[in-house]
Amino acid sequence: MPGPVHPSTRPTRTSRSRRPFLSLKWRALLLTSLVLLGLAVMYTLLSHxxxxLQxxxxxxxIHERQARESRVAMVSxxxxxxxxxxxxxxxxxxxxALQRRDRSAVAAxxxxxxxxxxxxxxIDEVLIFSAEGEHLGTWGEPLGHPERGAAPPITDWIREALQQQAPRHALWCETRCRQYAIVPxxxxxxxxxxxxxxxxxxxxxxxxxxISGSxxxxxIHRAHPDPDLVPERHLAPWSGNVAILTGELHTRPVLHAASKLWPLETLVHSPRQLDWQDQHYELTALPLEVTPGSRAxxxxxxxxxxxxxxxxxxDTRTALAVALSGWLAAExxxxxxxxxxxxxxxxxxxxxxxxARGEFQAVRRAVGQPRRQLADEIDLMDVVTLDLSSQLEALEERVKARDRELSARMAELGRQRDFVNRLLDTARVIIVTHDAGGxxxxxxxxxxxxxxxxxxxxxxxxxxxIFMNGGADQASGEPLSQEETALLGSDREPRTVAWYHAPLHNAETGNATVISVGLDVTARKAAEERLSWLASHDPLTNLPNRRAFQAAMDKAFERPSARGAILFLDLDQFKDINDFSGHQSGDQLLNLVAxxxxxxxxxxxxxxxxxxxxFGILLRDAEEPQATALAERVARRLERVALPVGGLRHRTTASVGVALFPRHGDNPLDLMASADLAMYQAKDAGPGHWHILPTANKVREAVQERVYWVEYLRDALAEGKFELFAQPLLRLADDHVNHYELLVRMRGPNGELVSPGRFxxxxxxxxxxVxxxxxxxxxxxxxxxxxxxxRPDLHLAVNLSAHSLHSDDLYDMLAKELQRHRIDASHLTLEITETAAVTDFVKAKGMISRIRELGCHFSLDDFGVGFSSFHYLRQLPASFVKIDGLFIRDLERNPDDRLLVQAxxxxxxxxxxQTVAEYVGSAEVLELLREYGVTYAQGFFISHPMPISEAFGQILAADEQRGSGVIRLPTNTSPRSPRRSGSK
Known part of the structure; x- marks a missing residue:
């Protein structure tokens, strides 16, 4: 990068500083001379x-008059x-004499x-004929030579004139041209x-x-010269002889010269001018109207x-002299x-x-003081030159200072460049720059x-x-962004690379450069594929899960004429197997059942x-016989399922509920409710039974029971029959508890606690x-x-349903309550599931963003099961991610769960x-989570859900007494066996 030029290094004199070859005044004179000369020449040419033209x-x-007068002369x-x-x-x-036809009398x-x-x-010739056409006498010289067949047909003319008794006229040309008049x-x-x-x-x-003065x-047109005329009268280019010519001595050479220059037809259409021996002539040809048979x-x-x-x-020379005189006077x-x-x-x-050489003082001395009065543009240039010398002198001083700063800056940029080069070489990402051509x-x-x-x-x-295995170039005009491609590395192992492209503008060359940063996301893509599979499958049995089953029902029964059935299975006494032999045995039995x-x-x-x-079974296009037959086969087949554990063999049976579409429900939700009701009725009949609701009345009875609970819920809300329970979250970094999840319970008609799974x-x-x-x-x-x-450090988490998240007044209600209680909103976390977020993702994201502005946090519940990709995790502004307990419960025994949880x-x-792990049921699982870097742990091993009075009794009592001491809650409890219903 070249630095500034110092005055000491500036060249003292170059070819550009020498006096110009032609000064401005001579240039102005030359240019104006060219313009005026051009105008003079143009004026002269226009005059000429x-x-x-005139x-x-x-x-x-004149030509028209001559032609007209020639024709008049012929007619006259x-x-x-x-x-x-x-x-x-x-x-x-x-x-x-004519009447007697007497030749001698006619002659006399x-x-x-x-x-x-x-x-x-x-008159050259006279011929007299009788009324019968008899020749009576001839006077004068005839035209042409009858023996050569060149004489005019006078006999024919006489006959026509006598027959028509009217005069006849003819113009006949042979060696000469004559006018004939045949008069009766x-x-x-x-x-x-x-x-x-x-x-x-x-x-x-x-x-x-x-008449014409010409x-x-x-x-007369003849191909060969006329022997009766001198040879000079023959014009070979025009194929004719000049029979008559006035002023022959000077006009005959002119005709010979003209015949060599132009065809005769050219002179007929327009006159032509000829310069001959310092004389100027104009030639015109007028065609003669000869009688047919005659020469033209x-x-x-x-x-x-x-x-x-x-x-x-x-006149032209005079105009040119006037123009040149004007030019000379103007110049x-x-x-x-x-x-x-x-x-x-x-x-x-x-x-x-x-x-340019920095001699500012010399310039000011040479220019001197400009005139103050009657100043012109040059005086103004003197003033500008003086000002410019002062400014350039000051600018040169600043340039020297900037040069010193630039040198220091270049040294700093060099150090930064070395740092960037080291950073590029040590970064564990691919960094590539390429031009517009790739x-x-x-x-x-x-x-x-x-x-x-x-x-x-x-x-x-x-x-x-190199980096995309020859993939197609990006479409012209498409903006650079990001993409994922496959890359076969030097180890021949396929990799997935996420590329991020961004344009860079090169200020020196003006060319556009693209920087591409590639991240090896092979492991992440494998985890995503696994999670995508988990979104629709059960990881234990590899069967489709509830979501996939619901989607299959929606598709199977979307047609108006659709028929089908679903079977709802619940294993009998399965809890006993879990309690007696442990969850591992229960999982093995579930795989055998699947x-x-x-x-x-x-x-x-x-x-x-x-x-x-x-478990659920979907039969498409099935009627009652096929559904009940399958229910019977399923019940009998499950009776043969046995799991040996130690010296025992665990057997299982299932209660099967059958519901037909559309008899027991015209939509998947009602159909599942009917199947669930039928399953409970089968369970009432004893293990290993199946049941199908015989009529729609049974469904109505079940609906009535649900209506009862709907009304009971309404009364419970009005009468305050709900209670809050709290379950602590252990912070694994320091085994401290300052986060609690609040859970809701309902008191039943007899005062018993009803689990959330029921209401x-x-x-x-x-x-x-809502x-x-x-x-x-x-x-x-x-x-x-x-x-x-x-305890101002305590944080509380509350579960939020999809209906509440999508309600328009949630933000206003929450803002109003936070204002009313005057509390720090950052200590409140709202837990939502993926289903609640993606039902209407745009609306949910907007609501979450607005509530985040109040200061509240969000936690994504059941993470790992509901997400089909990490798209929502990246876009939703959640602070906590709660990993589903399905992956945590058997973490110490299942390698696949450990891999997924780590990912x-x-x-x-x-x-x-931040991450939260639920369903923590053992010390081994807790230690694994601590090793993986989980932020918080929750589960029965930490603590069961407790009533508010038990969880915060001492704090609330101290608050009532306005005590100043802070009572720390226990951070751990003795391990307990986790229940199937989970921590909620």
């Missing part, structure tokens, strides 16, 4: 183009011939007039004959020349436009304006390099050892090829362990559980208020949760 428009008018000549022919019968003796009448007609009128002659009102008069177009051409040429011809107009073109050039004026300011600006620019740029030592490659071998390869049930049911149904010694399900079903939870919370908060006067404890601690 405008003059040419000339062309004028010439187009034709009409003149016709008029002359019409006067022939008026000659002396001509009319009788016409001969005196022929010289006049030939010379003054310009009337003698005393009767057709007396016809006359043919012809005239050369030379007369017409001369008239056109006199030279005229008559071009064109009238050529050659106009000398030299004077017009010279006038245009002269001189601009030079006079810029000379002084630019010279001052040049001197100022010579001082600026001194600022190419690895850095990998730590742990990542190298995991894949068995060195840093040089890994660097530059694709990240997913095997027997699967053997009997087979693929016909589903067998599940519902809890304790209760809690009814309270939940009747929605009275009111019961409110009673427990109020009592617990009142108790905490009294206890904290003497759950590590995961909970990893998420920052």
């Amino acid at each position: 183009a405008n003059l040419n 000339f062309e428009q004028h010439r187009e008018v 000549s034709r009409e003149h011939l016709q008029q002359l022919g019409s006067l022939l019968p008026s000659l002396s003796g001509m009319g009788p 009448s016409f001969d005196p007039q022929w010289p006049v007609i030939q010379l003054e009128v310009g 002659l009337l003698v005393e009102g009767v057709l007396g004959g016809a006359v043919v008069l012809s005239r050369s177009l030379a007369e017409v051409a001369l008239n056109a020349q006199r 030279d005229i040429g008559l071009l 011809g064109h009238l050529l107009l050659i106009s000398d436009i030299t004077e017009q073109m010279q006038a245009i050039r002269q 001189l004026l601009l030079l006079g304006i810029l000379w002084g300011p630019m010279d001052r600006l040049r001197r100022l620019s010579e001082q600026l390099p001194l600022l 190419r690895i740029t850095l990998v730590n030592a742990y990542g190298q050892s995991l894949v068995g490659l060195s840093a040089d071998e890994i660097r530059g390869q694709r990240f997913r090829d 095997e027997a049930l699967e053997e009997v049911v087979g693929a016909d149904g589903m067998v599940a362990r519902l809890g304790g010694d209760e 809690i399900p009814i309270a939940e079903h009747s929605r009275q559980i 009111e019961l939870d409110r009673w427990v919370l109020r009592e617990a908060l009142d108790l905490m208020r009294r206890l904290h006067r003497s 759950m404890i590590n995961i909970a601690h990893g998420f920052g949760k």
Whole structure:
């Protein structure tokens, strides 16, 4: 990283500090000259183009007039011939001679007039015919050579004119072009004959020349030169001979040059200009309307436009001279304006390099004091230069100070870099950085050892090829986050790695870099898979559990036309086996029962362990005969199950209740209630019996009994027939007790204690559980208020049902009670199960977060059974995790339980949760839990649940007497045999 440049190391002079090759004033003059010259040239070109346009428009008018006048001349000549022919019968003796068809009389009448007609009128040939078409006389020279077949068809014209008795006109071109007029002659009102008069177009051409002022040429199309004409008159490119040409000495070379430049048709469509021997000519071709059978011809107009073109050039030169004069005057004026300011600006620019070399005093001396009055922009630049020199001088001092600070900072960054490198190499996680193309740029030592490659071998390869076994690249535009992939390490053992990706922006290169951190979660994934399996299975018998059985019933009976049955089994005298031979023998017997049930049911149904010694069987699409037959087979098969223990053989039987869908219930809950009722009736009949409710009346009777308990619960809530019990939690770090779980008990009709397993399900079903939870919370908060006067360190835990957790007024009620009792909410823990949390996870999470804001803690109860993944553990803001007693009860004898408990404890601690183990029933289990790092232990070995008066009697008595002493509760009690009902 380059450091700042000190003045001492700054170069004294570079090529950039030398005077520019071209100063600003000359640049300004050059640029303005280019612009003005461009404008002058543009003005001249526009003037020239405008003059040419005006000339062309004028010439187009002239060409149209010439063409029109040429056509008028042709028509006038034709009409003149016709008029002359019409006067022939008026000659002396001509009319009788025609009627007699007397050739000599016709000749005698016409001969005196022929010289006049030939010379003054310009007639080339006259032919007179009788009314029958007989030739009576010829005067003049005929056109063409009849022997060559080139003469005009005069006989045909005479015949047509006599037949139609109307004049006829023709234009015939051979070696020359003539106009013909064939005029019928009337003698005393009767057709007396016809006359043919012809005239050369030379007369017409001369008239056109006199009118237009242009030279005229008559071009007759012939492939070969005419022997009667000079060879120079033949134009080979145009395939024609020039029969008539005015001004031949100077126009003939022009025609030869034009024929080589343009086709004749080009001159017909538009005039063309030709420069020839310092003269300018314009050529136009007018096609002649010749008679069919004649050779084609064109009238050529050659106009000398030299004077017009010279006038245009002269006007253009004048415009250019005016433009250049304006440019020169503007440049001189601009030079006079810029000379002084630019010279001052040049001197100022010579001082600026001194600022780069740090010669600030020299700059201030050279600039001097700027003008105060009539200041301009350059004076302002002088002021700015002076200010800049002062600021740069101060900035250079600060740069030196910053350079010293930067050097110290770089040394500190070096030390931090070394620390980070050591941290990366010692971290037990994979740390990889790769560019936007997925190419690895850095990998730590742990990542190298995991894949068995060195840093040089890994660097530059694709990240997913090395660490994700060539997995597909992330989709374009997808944000970087986290993912789990499989990795085959150098030991060829498959591993599961959780990757966390985050973008890093490289400020130096501007490129995006990705840092990926990989955690080896193989052990955690194995524990999760085990817990996921436990969520739907019983770990002892490997059968589906109550949750899976409930889900299977929901799916089997969701169709309106569904049929089926469920069997509810409860083992007889199973408690005696546990008490006599221990829980290990009871567990072995439960496994034998599970095997027997699967053997009997087979693929016909589903067998599940519902809890304790209760089993369930689901039969889909079954009627009463199939259900009762299966119940009989199950009862008989279980009679053969025997477990040898010592010298004894424990046998078992089961009471089976059968319920049919939809006869005994149209929903799974009612169906289970009916099966439970049928099971109790079977148990009343003695061990090994099965029972099916015969009619729906029996179900109604059971419902009536439940209604009785619903009403009793309502009365109990109103009359205060509930009591609180407390069970201590032992803190294993110091064997101290300052946490208690409060449990609720109910007094029955005869004053006996009713266990929660009897009235809690009814309270939940009747929605009275919310009111019961409110009673427990109020009592617990009142108790905490009294206890904290003497023992402010005590913490109380209260169980909360799903109904209460999802009620909208829980937060308001709890906030109001905490305010009323004025106690520290952090000493209150609310215990919830996974079922209560995930029924409506978003709502539950929101309620838990709000209550946490009050200061209360939460504990996840029955952890390990209900969770299908650790998703909820990570997202729910719970402080405590209570591991289900199912895994704790036989911890010292079951290796699988020990593995799962260790995993759950590590995961909970990893998420920052404290752990509570329940169902602690022996000293061995307690020591294992202490070894695993469990925070609190709870169970019969610690203490049975006790009434409030027994658990806190001394503290409450001391509070009543306002004593100041603090009485410590015992932290342990003598071991007791845990009961099947558990600590609650």
